[in-house]
Amino acid sequence: MKCRRCGAEAVIELPQHRTAFCADCFLHHCRNQVRRSIDSYHMIDNTERPLVAVSGGKDSLAAWDLLLELGYQADGVYLGLGIGEYSDRSGEYARDFARQRDLTLIEIDLATDAGFTIPQAAAQRRTPCSACGLSKRHLLNKIALDHGYRVLVTGHNLDDEAAVLFGNVTRWDLRYLARQQPVLTEQDGFARRVKPLVRLSERDTAAYCVIRGIDYQVEECPLAAGNRHLGYKELLNQMEERTPGAKMDFYNGFQRRMRPLLDSIATKEKGELNPCDQCGSPTTGRLCAFCRLTEQTTKPGRPAESSPR
Amino acid sequence: MKCRRCGAEAVIELPQHRTAFCADCFLHHCRNQVRRSIDSYHMIDNTERPLVAVSGGKDSLAAWDLLLELGYQADGVYLGLGIGEYSDRSGEYARDFARQRDLTLIEIDLATDAGFTIPQAAAQRRTPCSACGLSKRHLLNKIALDHGYRVLVTGHNLDDEAAVLFGNVTRWDLRYLARQQPVLTEQDGFARRVKPLVRLSERDTAAYCVIRGIDYQVEECPLAAGNRHLGYKELLNQMEERTPGAKMDFYNGFQRRMRPLLDSIATKEKGELNPCDQCGSPTTGRLCAFCRLTEQTTKPGRPAESSPR
Numbered sequence: 361m362k363c364r365r366c367g368a369e370a371v372i373e374l375p376q377h378r379t380a381f382c383a384d385c386f387l388h389h390c391r392n393q394v395r396r397s398i399d400s401y402h403m404i405d406n407t408e409r410p411l412v413a414v415s416g417g418k419d420s421l422a423a424w425d426l427l428l429e430l431g432y433q434a435d436g437v438y439l440g441l442g443i444g445e446y447s448d449r450s451g452e453y454a455r456d457f458a459r460q461r462d463l464t465l466i467e468i469d470l471a472t473d474a475g476f477t478i479p480q481a482a483a484q485r486r487t488p489c490s491a492c493g494l495s496k497r498h499l500l501n502k503i504a505l506d507h508g509y510r511v512l513v514t515g516h517n518l519d520d521e522a523a524v525l526f527g528n529v530t531r532w533d534l535r536y537l538a539r540q541q542p543v544l545t546e547q548d549g550f551a552r553r554v555k556p557l558v559r560l561s562e563r564d565t566a567a568y569c570v571i572r573g574i575d576y577q578v579e580e581c582p583l584a585a586g587n588r589h590l591g592y593k594e595l596l597n598q599m600e601e602r603t604p605g606a607k608m609d610f611y612n613g614f615q616r617r618m619r620p621l622l623d624s625i626a627t628k629e630k631g632e633l634n635p636c637d638q639c640g641s642p643t644t645g646r647l648c649a650f651c652r653l654t655e656q657t658t659k660p661g662r663p664a665e666s667s668p669r
Numbered sequence: 670m671k672c673r674r675c676g677a678e679a680v681i682e683l684p685q686h687r688t689a690f691c692a693d694c695f696l697h698h699c700r701n702q703v704r705r706s707i708d709s710y711h712m713i714d715n716t717e718r719p720l721v722a723v724s725g726g727k728d729s730l731a732a733w734d735l736l737l738e739l740g741y742q743a744d745g746v747y748l749g750l751g752i753g754e755y756s757d758r759s760g761e762y763a764r765d766f767a768r769q770r771d772l773t774l775i776e777i778d779l780a781t782d783a784g785f786t787i788p789q790a791a792a793q794r795r796t797p798c799s800a801c802g803l804s805k806r807h808l809l810n811k812i813a814l815d816h817g818y819r820v821l822v823t824g825h826n827l828d829d830e831a832a833v834l835f836g837n838v839t840r841w842d843l844r845y846l847a848r849q850q851p852v853l854t855e856q857d858g859f860a861r862r863v864k865p866l867v868r869l870s871e872r873d874t875a876a877y878c879v880i881r882g883i884d885y886q887v888e889e890c891p892l893a894a895g896n897r898h899l900g901y902k903e904l905l906n907q908m909e910e911r912t913p914g915a916k917m918d919f920y921n922g923f924q925r926r927m928r929p930l931l932d933s934i935a936t937k938e939k940g941e942l943n944p945c946d947q948c949g950s951p952t953t954g955r956l957c958a959f960c961r962l963t964e965q966t967t968k969p970g971r972p973a974e975s976s977p978r
Binding site for chain 1: 838839840841842843897900904907908911912915918919922923925926927930931
């Protein structure tokens, strides 16, 4: 099998694009895909210094590396979640990546900053993943704003985004569907959140790291095992197996054809935001969802409230 | 396990409803579900005599039986598709059902009426299933109108409808999504088409037939093996296995929350209809899709046109 770009021996086949590449041309392809996402969704200005949320896994490290390769002065932020050895090792991968390349890595720690870990929060909420997602969204946004970054980059790839979309479609929750975008625009109290890897699959980012010699945390989070999101990924993988490109069509078709219909809802649904009594973050209630979670977790025994963002 | 309605020993568990029934109460449940569909979507007036499209399989025979049980004077129509022994046996089941109950069964035959069979048409089109669907839609509608029936009933169940929806969602074809309704309203040249089994699963209709002593064609159509639709059904079954009720939520959520958004498109997309030069059926072109298929199949060698309805 030959590389479609240069004719050399190919090392990776990409059935979703009906193509194959040698190592160098595959890296070129990945940079290209990220470039296209950034440009077509106006993710990052050339003058901006983006902050990459780094977990130590393949996606976020690939995102950081790709942004640097594309010429952005990207810094990183690592949030320690307190998930035992898994978090310890994840932090090491993030620190090693930054140290080897002499990059700025901001470190924050959930236990130190908020007084609880994800396993502790999970005891108060239905799933650890929802407590984790909420904590990450809140603290990473806060750190970005506190340090003057206007754009926060996450490593969500096509598989992640397609799986979230799939989950939202099974329930037809139009508010969630309306919010599913590769860019969440900057607004008062929120940095712009961008996902430049939406054109790369999980397999792509893994191959990218291997070819680039990036060491990453290979283990899945032990608390995520068996969650719905992974179930949706499995179903989408079966679809992709039968019809290569199905995942891409599903996600891109949604963005192209369905999102325009949903935009009216997104605008209507935005409630009035005011500062959280506790931390000042924008929220529709008195306390933001993260401060409610913190209260529930650090002062157990109080009645839990339902907690939309 | 006890029947939730009467407390007798249950014979069937319905995890999607978190319930179980004895044989009698299960039949009551099925009638109830069909009654609810008919009423909430205004499918059939009490004064109307519906025509049921009967294939000889479990769904259409259950539909016919259920309408009779609910007090409708329903007649049947059987269309012979010419798929070898499979069609021969299917016709027998339909005829036996009608004969045993002294019902009116209109019979038509694709080979006699249009000069070709599905296997012959399949040679001209991409998949046999698309030629078959087109032929059934066209001829069953024609027969209904020719015999003065205003409403044509099909046995599509929840699994069928959810799988079609799933397929349309994977491509986000909004025109197809907009058309996916349990009732397609009556209009010039089209009888109303209704699907009163949308609240019953495939497993429900099979159990219904077994309990009611209805003999039906158990074999799947040999030409359908491996088609996409069956692939989508498999994926949905896996979802249902993990989360009982997922299929129902997916389909009902679409009808309740998504359809209103799509209605504007459905109205916009309706092109001007005029009578087909050949058969008089409403079409947007000169020849309707069925007459084009007939031409391609009976006069091979002519160039094929693309064929929307």
